[in-house]
Amino acid sequence: MSRIAIMGSGAWGTALAISLARHGGHQIALWSFEKPVAEAMRAERENTAFLPGFRLPEPIAPTHEAAEALEAAELVVVVTPSQFTRSSMRGFAAYLRPGQALVSAAKGIEDETCLRMSQVIAEVLAEHGLKLPCGALSGPSFAQEVAAGAPTAIAIASTDSELAARVQREFSSKSLRLYTNDDVVGVELGGALKNVIAIAAGIVAGLELGLNTNAALITRGIAEMTRLAVACGGRRETLAGLSGVGDLVLTCTGSLSRNRTVGMGLGRGLGLNEVLAGLEGRVAEGVRTTSAALGLARRHHVEMPIAEQMEAILMHGKAPERAIEELMLRPGRDE
Numbered sequence: 084m085s086r087i088a089i090m091g092s093g094a095w096g097t098a099l100a101i102s103l104a105r106h107g108g109h110q111i112a113l114w115s116f117e118k119p120v121a122e123a124m125r126a127e128r129e130n131t132a133f134l135p136g137f138r139l140p141e142p143i144a145p146t147h148e149a150a151e152a153l154e155a156a157e158l159v160v161v162v163t164p165s166q167f168t169r170s171s172m173r174g175f176a177a178y179l180r181p182g183q184a185l186v187s188a189a190k191g192i193e194d195e196t197c198l199r200m201s202q203v204i205a206e207v208l209a210e211h212g213l214k215l216p217c218g219a220l221s222g223p224s225f226a227q228e229v230a231a232g233a234p235t236a237i238a239i240a241s242t243d244s245e246l247a248a249r250v251q252r253e254f255s256s257k258s259l260r261l262y263t264n265d266d267v268v269g270v271e272l273g274g275a276l277k278n279v280i281a282i283a284a285g286i287v288a289g290l291e292l293g294l295n296t297n298a299a300l301i302t303r304g305i306a307e308m309t310r311l312a313v314a315c316g317g318r319r320e321t322l323a324g325l326s327g328v329g330d331l332v333l334t335c336t337g338s339l340s341r342n343r344t345v346g347m348g349l350g351r352g353l354g355l356n357e358v359l360a361g362l363e364g365r366v367a368e369g370v371r372t373t374s375a376a377l378g379l380a381r382r383h384h385v386e387m388p389i390a391e392q393m394e395a396i397l398m399h400g401k402a403p404e405r406a407i408e409e410l411m412l413r414p415g416r417d418e
Contacts, residue, residue, distance in 0.1 A: 091162030149175035165191025221274035240270035269321030278369030280304035284335035289350020
């Protein structure tokens with residue numbers, strides 16, 4: 084019987100817990116930062132706040148107490164929004180111990196440091212004198228569909244082959260298939276950068292520019308993502324896989340994509356604050372990742388024209404129509 088702690092009770096963390104419980108053979112602690120959410124999940128056996136409509140199977144034990152969640156855990160899955168990963172880790176790192184392993188399932192880049200989530204986790208662990216193996220889980224996976232048992236394939240990346248194989252074994256089921264990968268940089272950056280492109284895809288949809296535009300955006304988006312990932316040490320082929328092209332296509336075309344939803348609102352003339360308020364507490368990682376991605380790109384002297392226009396729209400109120408026009412009028416170049 085494996086003991087797994089899911090640290091974060093948003094839609095994705097809850098869906099992972101449900102998938103693990105459906106597979107069987109696990110005791111699962113589902114930690115919530117918000118005490119009322121944990122109490123409601125215990126009482127109602129449903130996460131009505133972030134993933135309504137899906138019953139929490141009995142192996143899932145919701146809790147607000149980090150110590151309780153981590154006490155017996157062998158595997159710790161960090162699923163907090165990227166902007167809160169450092170503070171959350173600092174809150175519960177004191178309860179971690181040698182022998183445990185961690186998996187980051189958040190898709191983002193930290194604002195000020197431009198660090199990937201596994202790097203943030205490693206820094207906080209070092210503050211507490213710990214060095215634990217860590218992997219990154221990413222790929223095309225809407226939480227609602229994973230919770231519903233729809234066949235889904237994702238990647239687990241780690242330089243520790245034993246950890247990658249272990250996560251693959253523990254998480255794989257009839258409805259969730261995991262592929263291992265040792266390219267942590269490529270897998271993490273693919274999962275983070277696709278959210279920026281998905282906002283742009285939403286803007287294209289909101290402006291009703293058509294399928295030609297969307298296809299061009301996705302194609303040039305993966306080129307942009309790949310340039311940065313390779314410059315940071317990732318592999319080109321990783322971005323052609325599940326955590327790159329796979330996740331990008333899903334978030335750029337799927338109606339369940341929060342980042343695409345944000346872009347659609349902006350394309351229809353709504354202000355950013357109004358669009359974010361409509362998410363009702365759910366997080367669109369691409370909004371904060373855009374500036375962090377550009378900070379990382381500047382460090383590595385990588386050109387990211389789509390991300391630059393998204394930052395201008397998100398942070399400076401640039402008209403989406405003008406941003407698309409400027410992308411189209413860039414100087415000609417070889418593909």
